[in-house]
Amino acid sequence: QAHLSDRPTLLRARRRALSQVARMADDWTLKAHTSLPKGKPVLVCILDGYGENQVKDEWNAVHVAKTPHFDKLREVPTRFRSIAAHGPAVGLPSWDDMGNSEVGHNALGAGKIYAQGAKLVDINIESGQIFTDPGWKYISSAFGANTVHFIGLLSDGGVHSRANQLSAMVKRAAADGAKRIRCHVLTDGRDVPDGTSIAFIEALETELAELSSAGCDARIASGGGRMKVTMDRYEAEWEMVERGWKAHVLGEADVTGTVASELVTKLKADTGANDQNLDAFVIVDEAGAPVGKVEDNDAVVIFNFRSDRVIEISKAFEGGPEFDKFDRVHVPKDLKFAGLMQYDGDLKLPTHFLVPPPAITHTSGEYAAKNGLRTFACSETQKFGHVTFFWNGNRSGYFDEKLETYVEIPSDKCIFNTAPKMKAAEITLAGIEALKSGRFDVVRVNYANPDMVGHTGDMEATVVACETCDECLGRLLACVEEVGGVFLVTADHGNADDMVQRQKKTNAPVMGKDGKPAMLTSHTLAPVPVAVGGPGLAPEVAFRDDLPEAGLANVTATIFNLMGFQAPADYEPSLLK
Numbered sequence: 001q002a003h004l005s006d007r008p009t010l011l012r013a014r015r016r017a018l019s020q021v022a023r024m025a026d027d028w029t030l031k032a033h034t035s036l037p038k039g040k041p042v043l044v045c046i047l048d049g050y051g052e053n054q055v056k057d058e059w060n061a062v063h064v065a066k067t068p069h070f071d072k073l074r075e076v077p078t079r080f081r082s083i084a085a086h087g088p089a090v091g092l093p094s095w096d097d098m099g100n101s102e103v104g105h106n107a108l109g110a111g112k113i114y115a116q117g118a119k120l121v122d123i124n125i126e127s128g129q130i131f132t133d134p135g136w137k138y139i140s141s142a143f144g145a146n147t148v149h150f151i152g153l154l155s156d157g158g159v160h161s162r163a164n165q166l167s168a169m170v171k172r173a174a175a176d177g178a179k180r181i182r183c184h185v186l187t188d189g190r191d192v193p194d195g196t197s198i199a200f201i202e203a204l205e206t207e208l209a210e211l212s213s214a215g216c217d218a219r220i221a222s223g224g225g226r227m228k229v230t231m232d233r234y235e236a237e238w239e240m241v242e243r244g245w246k247a248h249v250l251g252e253a254d255v256t257g258t259v260a261s262e263l264v265t266k267l268k269a270d271t272g273a274n275d276q277n278l279d280a281f282v283i284v285d286e287a288g289a290p291v292g293k294v295e296d297n298d299a300v301v302i303f304n305f306r307s308d309r310v311i312e313i314s315k316a317f318e319g320g321p322e323f324d325k326f327d328r329v330h331v332p333k334d335l336k337f338a339g340l341m342q343y344d345g346d347l348k349l350p351t352h353f354l355v356p357p358p359a360i361t362h363t364s365g366e367y368a369a370k371n372g373l374r375t376f377a378c379s380e381t382q383k384f385g386h387v388t389f390f391w392n393g394n395r396s397g398y399f400d401e402k403l404e405t406y407v408e409i410p411s412d413k414c415i416f417n418t419a420p421k422m423k424a425a426e427i428t429l430a431g432i433e434a435l436k437s438g439r440f441d442v443v444r445v446n447y448a449n450p451d452m453v454g455h456t457g458d459m460e461a462t463v464v465a466c467e468t469c470d471e472c473l474g475r476l477l478a479c480v481e482e483v484g485g486v487f488l489v490t491a492d493h494g495n496a497d498d499m500v501q502r503q504k505k506t507n508a509p510v511m512g513k514d515g516k517p518a519m520l521t522s523h524t525l526a527p528v529p530v531a532v533g534g535p536g537l538a539p540e541v542a543f544r545d546d547l548p549e550a551g552l553a554n555v556t557a558t559i560f561n562l563m564g565f566q567a568p569a570d571y572e573p574s575l576l577k
Contacts, residue, residue, distance in 0.1 A: 028366075028367060028370040028371065029371065030367060030371045030560065030565040030566065030567075030568075031565065031566045032564060032565060032566070033561055033564050033565055033566055034566075035538075036537075036538075036541070036561055036562065036564050036576075037536075037564050038563065038564030038565070039564065040484065040485050040486050040534075040536030040537075040562075040563075040564070041435055041438075041440065041441065041442070041443065041480075041483055041484075041485040041486070041536075042441065042442045042443070042485060042486045042487070042488070042559065042562050042563050043431070043435060043442075043443050043445075043476060043477075043479075043480050043485060043486070043487040043488070043534075044442060044443070044444040044445070044487075044488050044490075044559055045431075045445055045446075045447070045473060045476060045487065045488070045489045045490075046105075046108070046386075046387070046444075046445070046446040046447070046490060046491060046492055047447050047450055047469055047473070047489065047490070047491045048101060048383055048386070048446055048447060048448050048449070048450060048451040048452075048491065048492055048493075048495075049101075049450040049451025049452075049454050049455075049491065049492070049493060049494065049495030049496050049523070050062055050450045050451075050466070050469070050491040050494075050495075050496060050497070050528065050529070051085075051491065051493065051494020051495065051496070051497030051498070051524050051526030051527065051528055052082040052491075052494075052497065052526055052527050052528055052529045053494060053497035053498055053524060053526040054526070055498060055502075055507055059459065059498060059499045059500040059509060059517070060497050060498055060499070061450070061454065061459060061462040061463045061465070061466050061496040061497070061499055062450070062466055062496050062497045063497070064459075064463050065463045065464075065466035065467045065470065066467055066470070067466060067467065067470035068470065068474070069470050069471070069473050069474035069477060070470050070473060070489075070529075073489060073529075073531035073533070074529075074531075076531070076533065078542035078543060079531055079532050079533055079541075079542060079543060080529065080530075080531045080543075081529070081530060081543050081550075081575070082527035082528060082529055082530070083490075083527055083528060083529075083530050083550045083551050083552060083554060083555070083575075084527050084549065084550070084551035084552070085099040085104055085491065085492060085493045085494065085526075085527060085528040085551065085552050086098050086099035086493060086494075086523075086525050087099070087525075088113070089107070089113070089549075089551030089552060089553070090103040090104055090106070090107045090113065090116060090551065090552060090553075091103055091106075091107070091113050091114045091115050091116035091117070091119055091120075091358075092116055092117060092118060092119050092158070093118055093119040093122055093158075095525070096525070097118065097119075097158050098157075098158065098159065098191070098493065098494075098522065098523040098524065098525055099492065099493035099494075099523060099552075100117075100159045100306070100492075100493055100523060101383065101386050101390070101451065101492050101493065102117075102306055102307070102308065102386070102390050103116045103117060104386075104492030104493050104552055105386040105387065105390035105391050105492055106360060106390050106391075106393065106394070107551065107552040107553040107555075107556075108391060108490075108492065108552050108553075108555050108556060109363050109364055109365060109390065109391030109392055109393060109556065110360050110362075110363050110364070110393055110553065110556065111363075111364055111553055111556030111557055111567065111568065111571035111572055112360075112553055112570065112571060112572060113551070113553050113572070114358040114359075114360055115358055116358060117158070117159075117305045117306060118158045118162050118165070118305060120305070120341075120355060120357075120358060121162070121165050121305050121340060121341075121355050122165070124354075124355045125165060125168050125169075130169075130354050130355055131172055131176070133354065133355075133356075134352070135338050135352050135353050135354040135355075136354055138336055138338060138352045139299040139301060139336045139338050139352075139354075140173075140176055140177075140178075140299075141299070141336060142297060142298055142299035142336050143173065143176060143177045143178040143179065143299075144177055144179065145179070145297070146180070146295070146297045146298045146299065147180040147181070147182055147292070147294075147295065147298045147299070148173050148178050148180070148181055148182075148298070148299040148300075148301065149181075149182045149183075149184060149221070149248070149292065149294055149298060149299065149300045149301065150166060150169065150170060150181070150182070150183045150184065150301050150303050151183075151184040151186075151230070151244075151248055151300060151301070151302050151303065151313070152166065152184075152185070152186065152302055152303035152304040152310070152340075153185075153186045153188055153191075153226055153231065153304055153309075154166070154183075154185035154186060154187065154188065154197070154200045154201065154204060154223075155187075155188035155191060155192045155196065155197075155200055156192065156200075157188055157190070157191025157192045157522060158191070159191040159306060159522075159523065160191065160226075160231075160304045160305070160306040160309060161303055161304045161305060161306070161340075162305075163200055163203070163204070165303065165305075165340075166183070166204075166303045167204075167207055169301070169303065169354075170183070170207065170208070170211070170218065171207075171211070174211045174214070174216040174218065178216060179216060179217065180216070180217045180218075181208070181211065181216060181217070181218040181219075182218075182219060182220075182221040182291070182292030183204060183208065183218075183219070183220045183221065184220075184221050184222045184223060184247070184248040184292070185200075185201060185204065185220055185222075185223040185260070186223055186224060186225065186226045186229060186230055186231055186244075187200075187201075187223060187224070187225050187226060187264065187275040187276065187278050188200075188226055188275055188276065189225070189226075189274050189275025189276040189521060190226060190227070190275075190276045190455055190521050190522060191522045191523065192522060193501055193518065193520070193521075193522070194274045194275050194276070194457070194518075194519070194521060195268075195274075195275065196275070197264060197275040197278075198261055198264055198265055198268075201220065201223075201260050201261045201264055202261045204220065205220060205259075205260060205261055208220065219283065219291055219292065220260040220283055220292075221248070221251075221282070221283050221290070221291050221292020221293075222247040222248050222251070222253065222280070222281060222282045222283060222290075222292060223247070223260065223264070223278075223280070223281055224243065224244065224247060224253075224278055224279060224280035224281060225273065225274075225275060225276045225277045225278035225279070226275075226276050226309070227240075227276040227277050227415075228240060228243065228276070228277050228278065228279065228280070229243045229244045229247065229278075229279075229280045230243070230244025230245075230248070230309075230310075230313050231244075231304075231309035231310065231313075232309065232312050233308040233309045233311070233312070233382075233385075234308070234381045234382065234384060234385055234411075235312065235325075236381050236382070236411055236413060237413055238312065238325045238326055239326070241312045241313050241316055241325070241326070242325075242326040243280045244280065244313055245313070245316055245326070245328055246280065246329075247280040247281065247282050248292075248294065249293065249294040249328070249330070249332070250293060250329060250330060251282050251289075251290025251292065251293035252282065252290075253279070253280040253281050253282040254279065254280075255267060255279050255280065255281040255282070256281065256282050256283070256284045256288070256290075257281065257283060257284070258283065258284060258285070258286065259283075260281075260283055263281055263283070264278065264281070267279065267281065274457075276521070277415075294332050294335070295332055296332050296333040296334055296335070297332075297333070297334045297335070297336075298332060298335060298336070299335070299336035299337075299338070300317060300335060300336070300337045300338070301338050301339070301340065301354070302314060302338075302339045302340060302350075303340050304339075304340060305340050305341050305355070307341070307343035307344065307394070308343075308385060310339065310343060311343050311344060311349065312325070314337075314339060314343055314349050314350045315349065316328060317335065317337045317350070318337060318349065318350055318351065336352070337350060337351075337352065338350060338352040338353055338354055339352075339353045339354070340353065340354050340355060341353050341354070341355050341356075341357055342356070342357055344389075344394075344396060347396060357394060360393030360394060360395075361393065362568065362570075363391070363392050363393040363395075364391075364556050364559065364560065365391060365392040365393075365399055365404075366392070366393075366399050367560075367568065368399075368403070368441070368442070369398075369399035369400040369403050369404065370399075370400075371565075372403065373403065373441045373442065373563065374403050374404070374439060374440045374441045374442075375403065375404045375405070375440060375441070375442050375444065376404075376405045376407070376431075376434040376439075376440040376442070376443045376444065377391070377404070377405070377406050377407070377444045377445075378406070378407040378408075378409070378427055378430045378431060378434070378443075378444070378445050378446075379408070379409070379427060379445060379446035379447075379448060380408070380409040380410065380411045380422060380423035380426070380427060380448055381408060381409070381410050381411035382411045382422075382448045382452050383446040383447075383448040383451075384406075384408040384409075384446075386446055386492070387406075387444050387445070387446045388406050391444070405434070405439075405440070407430050409423040409426045409427055409430065410423075411423060411448070415456060416449075416452045416453045416455075416456060416461075416465075417453055417456035417458035417461035417462075418461075420449060420453045420458075420461040420462070420464040420465040420468065421449070421464065421465070421468045422447075422448055422449050422452065422453070422465070422468075423448075424447050424449055424468050424469055424472045425468075425472065427445050427446075427447060427472070428445075428472040428475050428476060430445075431443055431445045431476055431479075432475065432476065432479045435476075435479045435480065435483050435485065436479065436482075436483060438483075441563060442559070442563060445476070447469045447472065447473075449465035449466070449468055449469050450462065450465050450466055450469060450491075450495060450496035451493075451495045451496070451523075452465075453465035453496070454495035454496040454499065454521070455495065455521050455522075456521065457499065457519035457520065457521040458519075459499045459500075459519070462496050462499060465496065466496055473489065477533075477534075480534045480535075480536075481534070481535055484534075484535050484536050485534050485535070485536050486532070486533070486534040486536040486537045486562045487531075487532065487533055487534045488530065488531070488532050488555070488558065488559055488562060489529070489530070489531045489532075490528060490529060490530040490531070490552075490555055491528035491529060492528065492552065493523050493524075493528065494523055494524030494525065494526035494527075494528060495522075495523045495524060497524055497526050498520055498524045498526065499519060499520055500517045500518065500519060500520050501517075501518040501519070501520050502520075528552070530555060530558075530575065532558070532562065532575075532576075537562070541576060541577070542576070542577055543575050543576060543577065544573075544574075544575060544576065544577050547573065547575060550572075550573075550575060551572070553571070553572040554572045554573060554574065554575050555575070556571055556572070557571045557572060557573060557574035557575075558574045558575045558576055560574075561574045561576050562576075
């Protein structure tokens with residue numbers, strides 16, 4: 001892929017510096033496009049987790065699925081291409097960092113590339129800034145006489161968290177005088193291969209033992225699988241958060257043991273559960289007492305940098321008497337609670353955080369509102385925040401409620417391979433109604449199926465998910481045809497395009513101990529497709545051929561062009577000629 005060059009990064013930096021001068025005037029006016037007309041309804045459809053993978057075999061669900069409507073888009077080469085959706089293209093440190101829905105939708109909505117997630121935290125740790133900022137000073141007041149707790153996802157997946165960042169914080173806390181450290185670890189198996197949780201726990205146990213030998217009492221205290229404990233999102237299942245609260249804060253769980261690595265090994269063997277679905281567990285001492293309850297005056301740090309799956313546990317820690325999602329039983333007093341980052345800027349949640357968020361400003365949603373453009377955005381619960389909050393630069397609510405309509409379709413409460421069609425049909429109906437209403441300039445929808453079902457590792461179900469999306473896409477495109485509109489279809493990252501772990505040299509499936517292929521449940525490094533069309537688009541409109549390194553941020557200017565406007569000068573360039 002030509003996009004591995006660093007030169008465009010330098011060019012973007014120069015453009016951004018120049019844009020600061022232009023922004024001093026703060027002119028929000030979108031200029032009319034020189035050739036593309038206004039007034040055509042524009043459909044923006046995101047197929048979440050639908051990568052354009054070069055490996056096309058029986059383990060690529062996107063390839064295996066029958067997708068006649070999407071296949072027709074491929075047949076128009078001047079209006080179909082792939083773009084980067086991972087690594088530096090979405091603000092992450094390297095091309096080995098897989099993209100995710102949050103940074104992907106940030107880029108799609110902002111039209112620019114910002115340092116994100118792991119990269120942003122890495123910068124702050126490497127510079128030492130994190131350890132001198134107010135958030136660290138706030139939690140360090142508990143170091144001398146109380147316990148500092150770290151709660152989060154233990155893996156190196158780089159989507160929600162990174163184990164090396166936890167390691168850096170734990171070591172620095174000990175160096176800064178922390179006498180007692182407790183880690184509450186959620187096992188992954190989703191952004192990293194299933195079965196790796198034990199290795200991550202063992203590595204952490206070794207590090208904590210070294211700190212203990214140097215005089216800091218450091219241990220793992222509790223944990224559980226990320227899809228069963230603590231890490232719910234969009235308030236879909238508060239029971240997950242309650243299980244986490246009981247384990248991390250109260251020291252209560254049905255599963256207990258004295259050594260975390262041994263406990264998890266036995267738990268997996270006894271239950272057959274994969275890493276992401278492990279039951280909550282608590283580490284106890286020889287007398288059976290929990291080793292790491294959260295007590296009054298302690299400090300608690302959430303070490304995930306991604307927001308969506310730690311907002312609820314943050315609300316539980318910061319909520320007052322009005323908190324009613326579950327009975328917390330005991331809320332420690334004078335707790336020093338902080339997030340690695342601030343997870344919701346509008347809600348100021350949490351109040352204290354270690355790394356300031358990237359300042360994502362002048363998003364496409366704000367430009368649209370300030371220019372009187374009417375927006376409709378819809379998805380089901382699992383991705384609703386992506387087409388609204390993340391699209392709008394990590395901003396809750398509306399820019400202008402009179403111009404924007406957001407519709408959330410409640411997701412099923414189940415493991416999604418058991419219902420792979422999810423809410424695609426309902427989203428489609430909402431999108432069609434919006435297009436036919438004539439009330440909106442742009443209609444934005446997200447289909448969660450390829451991503452959420454892909455994460456289960458169920459190949460057959462993921463094929464159904466892809467085929468369901470294609471059927472629904474066909475209905476949307478038929479509606480665009482009916483209303484004389486324009487469409488843009490893309491994705492935010494790969495996932496369903498590769499469902500098996502592969503040998504690096506041959507791409508052959510990695511075989512498990514049972515002789516079966518080891519399934520892949522994480523995102524992929526594949527680029528994603530983007531296609532444009534519709535009766536409202538003049539026949540001569542085509543993609544440029546001079547942007548081989550284009551990424552998701554280039555889509556934003558493209559959407560503005562399709563709406564009949566020039567994009568803001570500091571946006572990544574449009575994909576259109």
